[in-house]
Amino acid sequence: MKRSLLAMALVLGAAAPASADVDDWTDVPEFSGSPEHFGIELRVGMYRPEGLGDRFFSGDYFGGDIGPHLSAQIHYFPGRIQYLGLFGFGFSMGWSQWDTESPGGMEGDRNVFEILALQPMVLWRFDTLARELNVPVVITPKLGWDFARWLTDPGTTANPSPEGWSLGPRFSAKLSLELDFLEPRAARQLDEEWGINHSEVFVEFYYSMAGDLISGELPIAGWGWAAGLGFTF
């Protein structure tokens, strides 16, 4: 009895097709993301131009104002290096303003200081943890050069509204949390329909040396932070 069963099994095994799932229409092909060459960031935060000294932060002037900072960045990544991540360059536009009531002045008298910063940069998006280990954390160091246009109002009688340029390097480090893990299906759909590979929330700390290196410029150097929402696509 045992011998006949074994023979039947061998016959069946030999007669079975070599590949049973060749025509399995229910099989889902492995997802392959769209090319990832760009990134954008929408950011809010604050900046402290320490280089302007204690007077700037005194209660008489801008000490009572956190100085809202708004900015946006766009990045271009020509390519990816396996296990190292994306390398590229980018451009940033940012705006900070301090606006406080003038001490002892008339009702409505105000002191205003404003910085509009343009910044080209190079950056390294180290996303290996997310790509290789499924840890949704990305670290991005950036090195840029600030072209910061500043202005203040009021100035002096001779120079009622002074303004000028301050230039210098900026060093930044960004820590991101990719949001794909919250809803993987929606993340894939976002990529398929819009080409957005990843969305993320992030926080970035930076130090600018604008005005510190070139004589004659207003030293608006300082540190700041920004948080916001980013996308790569």
Added chain:
Amino acid sequence: MRSLALVAMTWLVAAPAFAQEITVTLRGVTGRTSVDLSDLATTNAAPLSYDECTSGATIDFRFTNVDQNRSQLHVYYGANCEMVSVRNDTTDTSCVDLGLEYTIDMQTQVDVDIPVSDLIDPTVPVTEACDSISSTTRTIFVLAIDNPTSEVGEAGQQTSFPLAFDFDGPSAPTEVNATNGENRSTVTWTSTGQVTRYEVYLVEDGCDADGMVTTDLFDDANSVTGLTLVKEQAGPASSTTIDIPGAIGSHHAIAVRGVDNAMNPGPLSTPVCVSKVNVDTFWDAYCGSADAPEACSSSCSVSATPRRGALLASLAALLALAFVARRRNR
């Protein structure tokens, strides 16, 4: 059974009706636009103030449902004054006869004006009466009687109500400070107690250049004679702003006092000085220092124009460019 019903009916007929009290309403208080008896009932509402007492303000009462067979309304304060034994017990001071008598004159409604000080002690001068008590609440008894020995158990023969006297103003504000300024000074203080409003008083040129108070108008903390009231700030508050009078370089003395819900002013705070000075803009202060950077002299001057719109437009253009590039790439 029938006898029980008869007894019950007899008792109902024979039982005296509930003795209706005299009804008291407030027709007015001198100097107040509207007032209710309940306003005067507690020190938390709108009690009688020291100023009302010393200025001779009167309370206009209307008593109705008065027993017209009695000859006079007699006013007492204290406790148990409806009991003749208490009223006439010279050793018991729980009920005090104010000695105020008003003729009923066969009327059921009697209007009387009673000075505030008379409700304290009508036998002494007004100021002395007002100074004799501090904040307190008295229960006033008004009895319709013929003589001191009259019982008051029947309808229209008695009423009682509380009257609150708040004669103590709030404590003087402490830690008063005033910032110097070109036109405006911020005055701050630490508040004390329940204060309805604060008053800031100023004496022009009341200080010297060293910040010392030179005027003697603040010597009496309870007097504002000669002082200029420059600001009334609703309480609770711990700061206000005042305009600084005079010329640049002038020095003025200011002090603050609180006023409570009964409009009793407290004593003035210790006076402080405020100076009218030129105030630097940030740029003045920054570039006026000895270590002013070169940028102070090299910066250009332009008209300040709003840049927010231009910035937002640029950001939008940047994003649009990114998406166009992205589409081409795909």
